[in-house]
Amino acid sequence: MEFVSISEAGVAALRGCALLSSDSAPELDHVTLAGRSMLLASLFAGHDLQRGDVVALLSEHTTGVYEFLVGVRRAGLVLMVLDPAHTLEQLAFAINTSGAFVVVASTGQQATAQALVSLTPYIRARYGLDADFPDHRSLPLARSAAPVRVVDAAPSGTLHHVIGPSHRPVEIRLPDPVDDALGRAHARELFGDVELGPDTVLVGSAPVLSTVAAQLGTAVLARRGGVAVPRRPTGVEVLRTAFAVDATVLHLTSDAAIEIIGLGADRVLRLSPPGLALVVVDGAGCSAPVRRALGDLWGPLVRVVEPAYLQLEESDCSVTQAEI
Numbered sequence: 001m002e003f004v005s006i007s008e009a010g011v012a013a014l015r016g017c018a019l020l021s022s023d024s025a026p027e028l029d030h031v032t033l034a035g036r037s038m039l040l041a042s043l044f045a046g047h048d049l050q051r052g053d054v055v056a057l058l059s060e061h062t063t064g065v066y067e068f069l070v071g072v073r074r075a076g077l078v079l080m081v082l083d084p085a086h087t088l089e090q091l092a093f094a095i096n097t098s099g100a101f102v103v104v105a106s107t108g109q110q111a112t113a114q115a116l117v118s119l120t121p122y123i124r125a126r127y128g129l130d131a132d133f134p135d136h137r138s139l140p141l142a143r144s145a146a147p148v149r150v151v152d153a154a155p156s157g158t159l160h161h162v163i164g165p166s167h168r169p170v171e172i173r174l175p176d177p178v179d180d181a182l183g184r185a186h187a188r189e190l191f192g193d194v195e196l197g198p199d200t201v202l203v204g205s206a207p208v209l210s211t212v213a214a215q216l217g218t219a220v221l222a223r224r225g226g227v228a229v230p231r232r233p234t235g236v237e238v239l240r241t242a243f244a245v246d247a248t249v250l251h252l253t254s255d256a257a258i259e260i261i262g263l264g265a266d267r268v269l270r271l272s273p274p275g276l277a278l279v280v281v282d283g284a285g286c287s288a289p290v291r292r293a294l295g296d297l298w299g300p301l302v303r304v305v306e307p308a309y310l311q312l313e314e315s316d317c318s319v320t321q322a323e324i
Contacts, residue, residue, distance in 0.1 A: 054098050058082045058091070058113060059106035084109055092119035102127070187219045192303055194249070194278045200225030203247040205238045205256035212282045212305055216251050235259025239271035249278045252294075254285040261293045268297050280305055 105113035283306040
């Protein structure tokens, strides 16, 4: 394939206009992340990306670009927005010269993304960014555009995507939390008497999508609430993110809970958002002393959830992690 010659000045101009650094829009720091951004940090973490590395985005949807930018910023990465009007050779040249390691394409650009595979050998992972998801029935995920098959969201909420070169799929099946009886039972187990709605903001600490995290996120998104994930899933970052986005619900893994306890009661209460209504703790690996210490911090707001109580074997929910 013959490559189009592009001048160094042209490349410099392209990069100057297209590169959006993680520090270029500080006003986005307090934006509640779209559900699509929930998994970005954990997905990208599997490819040894460092702060400042470039992610290339090929999309004709302005809204999708901005939503994706928020998630990329949370991962400390740099977003390069590609122009769909450019030729394949121009796009490949921009990707290769920028040093990008990940390419994300919208649904309308999947054919272009497929054609770019042979022209961009340094890319570690390729994802598809779906612009339209039906009625919040499933967690919006970054889905693989190439080189494997993509399965659309079914009524039960089944999505497939692929992480990295292993080509092993992550399959997530989620019951509808509003209309499904078992889904409503799960919501009661997770949230107790806390009512979910558009004002609900969930901040999670799970670095990968666990079963409890999937159930929590789906229930909140189904009620048109917001989901946020800190740049790093440490205890202090979880609290800072929660305070910044006025979180009403926290989801803590046992590791994050232990780190938060170590911060001391004064600091924890100072960083806790004023509207906090619930702290959901994943019971897996959470010892009795940790549970008591969390109760001393937040009292009746703490709700320890045992994944075994969710009766997942009787529902459509399963989470299978891919091997990176």
